[in-house]
Amino acid sequence: MNPSQQIDKLIAELCDWRGEMLTEIRQCMLEADQQIVEEWKWKGSPVWSCSGMIAVANAHKEKVKITFSHGASLEDPDKLFNAALDGKVWRAIDFFAGDKINQPALKALILAAIDYNQKNKRG
Template identity: 50%
Template sequence: MASGASEGEQGASASRLIDARIKELGDWRGAMLARVRNLIRQADPQVVEEWKWRGVPVWEHDGIICTGETYKSVVKLTFAKGASLPDPSSLFNSSLEGNTRRAIDLHEGEAIDEEALKALIRAAVALNMETRSSRKAPRSA
């Protein structure tokens, strides 16, 4: 961690940077990013916010859950392990060809299936926790 900051300080700093990004956008993209951020926090109250890759909000719990990138005409939620997640509501509508990631492109005025998104967040957390615990499990010889 840079400059000896504790994990709590890093998270608080990242949260402030995300707050600033939302305010800086000042349009529907900021409102959409704020909305999905709120849904992520509802789905996982233990989520950790990070600020990576020179300005990308990242939500983590035992690994990356998703990122929130903003472009001119879309807010993109990219799930790090999206290809391994159940998506019964078919939220994923972007980056469908890869073997690992999946994304949700959100456009201006578009409705969000809040319960389906929260279920997807919880599934991503569960997968991260499962993956983490299996990495820690002792291997038999």
């Protein structure tokens, strides 16, 4: 299976709100920029990249976590980051049952991550 198919399978196996949340996160990722590539890493984690890694998502029992690989370097005017706030590089957003995604703010954060990747590209 290719990465997109693996993500489809993961979502299908999550027969509750976590599958719906992951679907909406994925939609935001793919709508934010046409150049975003889906990957499957670490034996079961959806990853989105564009000029480098943007974020990884994980469905836990009580939450869906999206972790931005350079989140500590990103502006977050809408205060989406609510986890891993003391990390020097990574920042995360934990979504719980009933949470609503601020799609415009999440897409802006995704675009900021792409911009960061492009400005800090090595090679």
